[in-house]
Amino acid sequence: MVSSAADRPYTLRFVRHLCADPNPEGPGYREIVMPTSLDGRRKGLFHAAHPGSYARIEALALGGGGLKLAARVWPTLPGKGRQALVSIDVDGAAIRLEVGPHGGAQLRLGAETVAVDAPMLSRRWYAIEAIVDVAGGRLSVTQTPLEPVGTLVDSGRGEAKAKLRPLSGTARVLVAAALEGDDVIAHFNGKIERPRVATLNDVAIGEWDFSQGIPTQRVIDIGPQAAHGQLVNLPTRAMAGSNWTGAVHDWKSAPEQYGAIHFHSDDMGDCGWPEAFALDVPREWPSGFYAAHIKSEAGEDYIPFFVRPAKGAAKAEVAFLVPTFSYQVYSSYWRPERSVEILARARAWGALLETPGYNTQFGLSTYNYHADGSGVSITSMLRPQLDTRPRQMSLHDPAPKGSGTGRINCDSYVVDWLDRAGIAHDVLTDHDLHEEGVAALEPYRVVICAQHPEYHSLRMIEAFERFLGQGGRLMYLGGNGFYWRAEPSADAPHALEVRRAEGGIRVWATEPGESYNQFGGGYGGLLRRVGKASHKLVGIGFSTQGRHLGFPYAFTDGIRNPRVRFMTEGIESAATPGARFGDSGFMGGGAAGFELDSADPKYGTPPNALVVAKGVVIHDDYGWVNEDMLIHRHPRPREEWSCADMTFFETASGGAVFSVGSMTYVGSLPPENYGNVCARLTTNVLRRFMDPRPFA
Numbered sequence: 001m002v003s004s005a006a007d008r009p010y011t012l013r014f015v016r017h018l019c020a021d022p023n024p025e026g027p028g029y030r031e032i033v034m035p036t037s038l039d040g041r042r043k044g045l046f047h048a049a050h051p052g053s054y055a056r057i058e059a060l061a062l063g064g065g066g067l068k069l070a071a072r073v074w075p076t077l078p079g080k081g082r083q084a085l086v087s088i089d090v091d092g093a094a095i096r097l098e099v100g101p102h103g104g105a106q107l108r109l110g111a112e113t114v115a116v117d118a119p120m121l122s123r124r125w126y127a128i129e130a131i132v133d134v135a136g137g138r139l140s141v142t143q144t145p146l147e148p149v150g151t152l153v154d155s156g157r158g159e160a161k162a163k164l165r166p167l168s169g170t171a172r173v174l175v176a177a178a179l180e181g182d183d184v185i186a187h188f189n190g191k192i193e194r195p196r197v198a199t200l201n202d203v204a205i206g207e208w209d210f211s212q213g214i215p216t217q218r219v220i221d222i223g224p225q226a227a228h229g230q231l232v233n234l235p236t237r238a239m240a241g242s243n244w245t246g247a248v249h250d251w252k253s254a255p256e257q258y259g260a261i262h263f264h265s266d267d268m269g270d271c272g273w274p275e276a277f278a279l280d281v282p283r284e285w286p287s288g289f290y291a292a293h294i295k296s297e298a299g300e301d302y303i304p305f306f307v308r309p310a311k312g313a314a315k316a317e318v319a320f321l322v323p324t325f326s327y328q329v330y331s332s333y334w335r336p337e338r339s340v341e342i343l344a345r346a347r348a349w350g351a352l353l354e355t356p357g358y359n360t361q362f363g364l365s366t367y368n369y370h371a372d373g374s375g376v377s378i379t380s381m382l383r384p385q386l387d388t389r390p391r392q393m394s395l396h397d398p399a400p401k402g403s404g405t406g407r408i409n410c411d412s413y414v415v416d417w418l419d420r421a422g423i424a425h426d427v428l429t430d431h432d433l434h435e436e437g438v439a440a441l442e443p444y445r446v447v448i449c450a451q452h453p454e455y456h457s458l459r460m461i462e463a464f465e466r467f468l469g470q471g472g473r474l475m476y477l478g479g480n481g482f483y484w485r486a487e488p489s490a491d492a493p494h495a496l497e498v499r500r501a502e503g504g505i506r507v508w509a510t511e512p513g514e515s516y517n518q519f520g521g522g523y524g525g526l527l528r529r530v531g532k533a534s535h536k537l538v539g540i541g542f543s544t545q546g547r548h549l550g551f552p553y554a555f556t557d558g559i560r561n562p563r564v565r566f567m568t569e570g571i572e573s574a575a576t577p578g579a580r581f582g583d584s585g586f587m588g589g590g591a592a593g594f595e596l597d598s599a600d601p602k603y604g605t606p607p608n609a610l611v612v613a614k615g616v617v618i619h620d621d622y623g624w625v626n627e628d629m630l631i632h633r634h635p636r637p638r639e640e641w642s643c644a645d646m647t648f649f650e651t652a653s654g655g656a657v658f659s660v661g662s663m664t665y666v667g668s669l670p671p672e673n674y675g676n677v678c679a680r681l682t683t684n685v686l687r688r689f690m691d692p693r694p695f696a
């Protein structure tokens with residue numbers, strides 16, 4: 001799907017990336033042009049993006065009498081412009097129950113408006129009711145606080161006489177937005193519970209119970225017409241309602257207390273653009289990192305995709321697992337200062353220039369807050385993810401010759417390394433792993449995890465466990481991995497949900513009672529909190545983070561252990577206890593940095609885990625992770641947690657795990673043409689892991 005500003009034509013070609021880093025002094029950008037019949041000049045069309053979530057009910061029959069509209073609401077931005085609560089369009093008439101421009105409830109019908117003078121308070125519940133009395137010629141609206149403050153008047157009523165005509169026919173109903181022609185406008189920010197349309201005698205015509213179907217994108221009408229509706233742009237469900245008592249935290253055990261949906265004017269789901277072109281990937285294309293490169297007079301973009309081996313084709317022994325869950329969870333991270341910081345260098349390097357900072361129409365990342373101050377918990381793949389591209393930098397690297405790469409760009413160092421070492425490999429993605437479980441991993445002897453595989457569903461963790469239990473070998477070449485739970489939606493598979501509950505380094509936290517996922521209903525937050533600490537899986541876990549700087553590792557006595565003799569082949573003289581390595585690199589200038597993982601038996605590091613090297617980072621900017629801090633002092637000496645522990649252990653059935661525990665590690669593979677100690681040690685590990693001989 002392509003939108004081209006001003007309908008400019010563009011040219012299309014496809015490339016395979018061996019190294020996507022645009023740094024002219026970096027490892028060397030390598031793309032291979034992959035000719036297709038689609039290549040060449042194409043017609044461009046502009047398509048807009050329309051953020052803002054709402055519910056849409058296509059057909060509700062109205063009988064011609066008066067109407068009573070009601071909802072309970074928890075506004076988060078009252079006073080910030082007109083925001084629709086319940087909008088009804090019928091027979092040329094537009095009925096609007098809304099938060100008025102000054103924050104009080106109001107009802108509009110044609111030229112008539114009745115409003116409550118007193119504004120609602122932010123983040124408090126109100127019952128709103130409006131009456132359209134056709135026969136009596138009267139409109140009214142009332143606003144009743146459900147959590148009265150006492151000293152402040154935030155209730156009220158507005159009423160006026162009006163000449164009204166009967167309202168009958170098939171109505172279109174929107175909740176949390178309004179129609180204006182074909183446009184959807186006046187998006188509401190806040191929670192809405194149980195919107196209702198009734199007769200003046202209070203007989204329900206339509207009544208939507210949001211506590212039903214919480215994991216879905218459907219809203220259920222419990223009224224006589226069963227006029228169910230559809231949610232648009234992924235609002236947040238499983239939200240504590242006006243009746244939440246605090247006695248339950250899991251919406252599944254008392255759904256009736258979770259009848260609220262939180263809508264945001266900046267929610268984004270499916271852009272809904274038409275297909276611009278479709279490629280049948282030629283069977284002979286090798287598995288790997290690919291992109292569709294589009295270029296117009298105004299700019300260019302690389303749209304990434306990952307190609308697995310053709311069905312039935314021979315598989316390599318090694319699979320590189322592309323962390324597409326983490327890519328998606330991070331994507332569209334609005335960081336305006338970052339956009340400015342990298343612009344001059346991106347220009348000089350011929351890197352992609354667009355960022356989410358310049359394109360807020362595509363919505364936000366789960367690292368952002370919504371405009372109303374609530375954390376973003378849902379992220380969609382059906383939109384341009386402008387910061388998840390090849391040929392792109394993520395930050396202004398402070399190191400000389402540093403690339404400042406992230407995601408696809410730094411993960412391509414692994415591809416480049418494998419390619420130069422002549423090691424055949426396939427790629428597969430997190431999304432494949434979630435979908436297929438351990439079957440996605442089973443064909444491979446070795447699975448390599450990338451620079452920052454931070455987010456996983458429970459199914460994915462279980463797949464890793466089974467893979468290791470069957471003798472699989474796992475190389476984890478990153479940091480802050482296997483940290484948060486991210487769950488996809490069954491009926492909106494383009495969406496992932498992250499609830500930032502309890503501990504964890506995080507930019508926002510869940511509200512009380514709202515830590516269970518709407519997708520699947522599991523407990524959200526750190527994988528550690530659901531018994532899946534990364535220490536158990538890969539021997540180490542996230543324990544410190546700081547600025548994007550890189551520091552060396554030093555070998556420990558562990559490197560002399562005969563169990564890991566294979567690691568030091570050809571680098572025996574460099575691999576001695578105390579010797580430093582990984583002191584150069586294109587990410588921060590060293591192999592240990594940014595976000596680091598250390599071993600800790602308390603959280604599940606296996607007793608046979610051997611730390612062969614440590615990248616200790618004692619630096620003012622490197623702090624602890626808050627889930628380890630129970631009092632004002634850290635329970636362990638700093639050297640034990642402010643470090644990357646390079647760890648090896650054997651598993652049942654002859655398998656093994658190798659973990660590096662640092663986010664800048666892969667940037668230290670390329671120096672010396674992938675011939676430095678860091679790269680050679682990593683290659684040694686991979687070659688031994690590819691060897692079918694079981695580990696003792």
Ligand SMILES: [Fe+2]
Nearest residue numbers: 452454480595
């Ligand atoms: Fe992270």
